[in-house]
Structure formats: structure tokens, C-alpha cells
Amino acid sequence: MAAAVGREEGExxxxxxxxxxxxxxxxxxxQCS
Incomplete structure (x- = not known):
């Protein structure tokens, strides 16, 4: 569970x-153009 939540936060x-x-x-x- 915690791993899935961490992955969602990363996304x-x-x-x-x-x-x-x-x-x-x-x-x-x-600025360049």
C-alpha cells in the first residue's frame, strides 16, 4: 500500500x-528569438 502511494506521489x-x-x-x- 505505502509503495503504491509513494509511486503516485512521485508521478x-x-x-x-x-x-x-x-x-x-x-x-x-x-528571449532567444
Whole structure:
């Protein structure tokens, strides 16, 4: 049970990183072009 919950939290963390990274990536692309 605990292992499954930990895995779900890990997946949520990965999604959170992507959500935080996207605006930063878009800003970098706008600055380069």
C-alpha cells in the first residue's frame, strides 16, 4: 500500500515539475528569438 502511494506521489511531483518548467522554457525561447 505505502509503495503504491509513494509511486503516485512521485508521478504528481513529475507533473508539477513540468508545469513549473513550461513557463520558464517559453520565456527562454522568447528571449532567444
Amino acid at each position: 504528481e511531483d513529475e507533473q508539477g515539475k513540468k508545469k513549473r518548467l513550461w513557463p520558464w522554457l517559453r520565456l527562454r525561447l522568447q
